[in-house]
Each structure stands twice: as structure tokens, then as C-alpha cells.
Amino acid sequence: MRIFKVNWYPPQSEELERLYGKTVEFDIDPIPTDPGYTIARERSRAADALINCSATHLLPAEIDDFENVRIVVREGVGYDNLDLEGWGARGIPVCNVPDYGTTEVADHAIALMLALTRGTATYGDVLRSDPVGNWRFSAAPLVRRHKGATFGVIGLGRIGLAAARRAAAFDMRVVFYDPYLPNGTELSVGYERVHSLTDLMAMSDIVSVHTPLNDETRGFVGKAAFEAAKPGLVLVNTARGPIVDLDALYDALKDGRVAGAGLDVLPKEPADSDHPLVKAWTSRESWLDGRLILTPHAAFYSPAAMNDMQRKAVEVILAYTEEGRLTNCVNRQFLKSASPVRRAS
Template sequence: MRIFKVNWYPPANEALSRLFPDVELEIDAIPTDPAYRIARERSRAADALINCSATHLVPADIEDFEKVRIVVREGVGYDNLDLEGWGARGIPVCNVPDYGTTEVADHAIALMLALTRGTATFAESLRADPVGNWRFAAAPLIRRHKGATFGVVGLGRIGLAAARRAAAFDMKVVFYDPYLPNGTELSVGYERVTSLSKLMEISDIVSVHAPLNDETRGFVGRDAFAAAKPGLVLVNTARGPIVDLDALAVALREGRVAGAGLDVLPQEPADVAHPLIKAFIDKEPWTVGRLILTPHAAFYSPDAIRDMQRKAIEVIVAYVNEGRLTNCVNRQFLKTPAPIRRAS
């Protein structure tokens, strides 16, 4: 079986060769053009395709990947895959939804704590002047977490994991997720609200864990920030375009939002010309201690990478060798529905 991996990143895959001796991996480096085309002579023989990147696109043109039977996004988000295009070819698209749940949830809480306990601000302040800045009140967003309200946008695997961590800090957890069935609030034990505006209005922290799609693009924007509770801190470890960066810049500058921790941005790497990013780089006073950026790193740990790579191949092997389809995200677009075989 030949698997073609594109947009890959380290570590290399020697361990995968030992785990899957019958699988031949062909790896393409990260392209500079997000709309690049893969040379046909390198893709004709592939039985499966893995896209490692969360942002770079792989087209579903009919002339490419002639033998491919399944496409896997090596990660959770799949907004950069043409679900309908692959489906029209009868090719299922799958993801790996369960590899880095704890890492992303931990990172969301870490961003919250870096702002609301001031750890990042203290460190930078002391780097500049370890004597004169030896002050416990240097960070502007210090607060008590016990009794504060932690709002979750999207209570999936990662959102639920973040909620449980926040609850361990004795925070009250509320969530907004219109796609979960009625009664979910009873099973998880957290309060549910029926609108994003209500969540913003009652929360001290709002952590975004929704997928990116047409409904969520720019979802956390001007109207949401207008409804924000004074002192709100926003955390986004999901997808950058869910948060309207222009609206966030205005809300932060005007003080309607107290702080933000962003692991993801609409453009990655960061657009240094964007007003919010430029203000962060220039250390404009209204960003100091109030804005933290990390480089789409929430998913990362060496263990998570190993799990992600292994699980992506397991999905392919299960389908190609056994006809067992797991984690399919384009079933509604499949021209010929893929078979479902359940383990006995």
C-alpha cells in the first residue's frame, strides 16, 4: 500500500515504518504556495492521501491521485479539504479527531492563566528590569478564578476537556453549542445557553473550540464583543478565522475586551501588517499584558505527533484492507456511499 503525505512536518516517519511494514510512505515537503499542484507523476501510484497541514489546500481535481481510495487529514480540522470534490469522486475524507485533545485543552487553560495570573507579563517585565520591575501588580488582568465563569464555544472533545479543567479551578462552566442534542447539559453537568451573545454577556473567560465552517467564520465578531461582560478574556485554540481579528482589535483597544490569548490566526504565519499583530509586535501599551500569541502550537507534543501520525495510517489501513470506514467527514457528499463495516 502506498500512502502519499503532503504538507508534512517533522518528526520523520521511521517509527511508522516499523508499525506498518506493508505501508510505503511517500512524503512531499511543505509548499510555499497554499494552492500548489502536486506533480502527477508522483501521485499516480498512491492508494491513499494524507494532508498534514491545517491550512494548506490539496485540490480534488479528477486528474490527480488517480488510484486514491481515501483521503485523511492528519489532524482534527478539515476545513482545508474539498469535501464535496472528493465525495463526487466517491472518495471518503476522514480526520483524526482524538489525538491531541489533552494538549489543546491544556493550552487553552495555559493561555487563560498566562493572562489572568500574569505569568507572561511578569516574565517579560523582569527580563527588562529584574530589580525595578519586582512588582506583584505589574500584570493588568490578575483575578481570582474560583467563582468566575468559564464559557465554552463548542462542547466537543476538546471543549469538554477544557471545561473539565476550568471546573477543577472551581470555575462555573457554561457552554454554547447549538449542534448538541437537548439534555447534553444534564449529562455533562454544565449550564447551557442558547446564544453566543448570552455566553459573552455572562462569562469572564470565553474559550473557542468550534470547527471552522461557513457558519462559524467570523462568528466571534463585532456583535459578540459588543455583548461582552466587562473584563472578558477571550481564548482561541480552534481556528483563526472564527474570531474576527479586526473586531477584536477594536474591542481590545477600546477596553470592551480585557485580554485575548490566540494560538490561531486567520493568516498563518501572522500577518505583521495587521493592526492587531503590529500593535503586539510594537508593544503598544493597550496590548501589554493583555494579548498573547502562540504559533498554532496548542496541538503539539511529541506524544501527540506520534499519535496523530499513527492514527491517520490506522484509518487508511482499516478502510483499504478491511472496508471499515472511521471518522468520515464527507459522507453526505459521497457519490457512491462508502461501506460501513462494524467490528464484531
């Protein structure tokens, strides 16, 4: 079994070699720095399975180049950078790893909320510049009480639910918007349900984004959503950058309709330093002081999560190729006559 890992970023889990070194050969290709880079055909042709490690980079090759691949795995949760329909037309299942960093991302969403609404990031920043003159509790503009405040969740999947549970532990009222969950979900989780994004924005003090990126959700949190926002709203996004219209967010922050934002993801990554919002933040424009936090698409990360992510990606492949058991498949609607290939024993 030869597994080709493309768009790889370190560190590589040492556990993989220990667990699978005798049965799996890994071919690892780092994220290319040359925009015109393509994988050599002999490498892509030799692969039995393919893992795309990056959440944002496309495969540096055509689907037809992987003529012997029987399964594709996105080493992570999001899979918007893979051609689900194209692989499905060839009978190749595309899978993801939805359960490796659920707690990390939920923790990060709450951490971004707290950094803004308890002022922890702002206090440290201003004290560093003047530990005497800035020794004042009023330096952080968004500090508030969490008990009784409303925490709105867009997308109550694994991570959204984990974030909701954490918010509830702060005695916050939790509401959610997710049109794809069946009726009665609100009864089983004990949270309030709304049936439109504008309703969620209008009643929430904090809104945390946890929906996948697709054609429906691209730019979903945009001008209309921000116009409906409750005064003082804080937005948190740990899902995918393009879900939030960054131009609309800039306008909403600038005119005060949105009080603050914590963004782990951006429409363009690394950050577009020329975008007005990013530029205002890096230039420390006074109107944005204490109102914006950016982190580098790091919500998923912990050493333990990285190990889980890499191991579970291989487990998905072996479950299919050795047992015929397809797990975490995300392109079933496009899948045509997939057939697992068992390794010779």
C-alpha cells in the same frame, strides 16, 4: 499500499516505519515554498491513499490527479482545507484524526487563560527588562481569582469538554453554547447551557473557542459578540483563526470592551505582521501590555501527540482499505457509492 503524505512538516514518526514498513510505502511531500508548485502527475496517480498533513495548506494538485486514491485523511482535527464535496462526488471518503491531541489543546487553552489571568507571561517579560524596578505584583493587569468565575465554552465537543473539565477543576462555573448537541447534554455533563453566543459572552469571564471552522462559524466571534461581552472578558482561541474576527477583536481590545486575548491561531498564518493587532503587539504598544498572548498554532503539539496523529491517520486508512471499516468520516453527506479497496494478501 502507497500512501502519499502532502504538505508534510517534520518530524516524521519513526514508529510508522516500524509498524507499517513492510506493508505501506510512504511518499512524503513537504509543504511547498513555491506558490505555483504542483505535484507531478506520476506521483499523485500512484497513490492509493492521501494524507494532508497541514491544517491550513490546500492540496498542491487537483482532485482528478489522484485517480487511484480511495480515501483521504486530514492528519489532524480540522478539515476546512479539504474539498469535502468534491471528494464525496467521486465516492472518496474524507476522514480526520479527532483524538490525537485533545488533552494538549485543552491544556493549552487553560495555559493561555492562566498566563493572562495569573500574569505569568507578563511578570516574566517585565522582570527580564528590569528585575529590580519591575519587582511588583501590579505589573500584570488581568490578574483575578478563578474560583467562582465563569468559563464559557463555544463548542462542547471533545476538546471543548476537556477544557471545560479543566476549568471546573479550578472551581470555575462552566457554561457552554453548542446548538448541535441534543437536549439533555447539559444534564449529562453537569454544566450550564445557553442558547446564543451573545448570552454566553454576556455572562462569561473567560470565553474559550472550540468550534470547527466552516461557513457558519467564519467570523462568528465578531463585532456583535464583543459588544455583548461582559466587562473584563478574556478570549481564548485554540480552534481556527478565522472564527474570530481579528479586526473586531482589535477594536474591542482597543476600547476596553475586551480585557485580553490568548490566540494560538490567526486568520492568516504565519501571523500577518501588518495587521493592526499583530503590529501593536510586536511593537509593544503600551495599551496592549499584558493583554495579548500569541502562540504559533502550537496547541496541538507534543512529541507524543505528533506520534499519535501520524499513526492514527494510517490506522484510519488501513481500517478502510483492509477491513472496509470507515472511521472518522467527515464528508458522509457528500459521499456517493464509496467502495473500499482491499489489498491483496
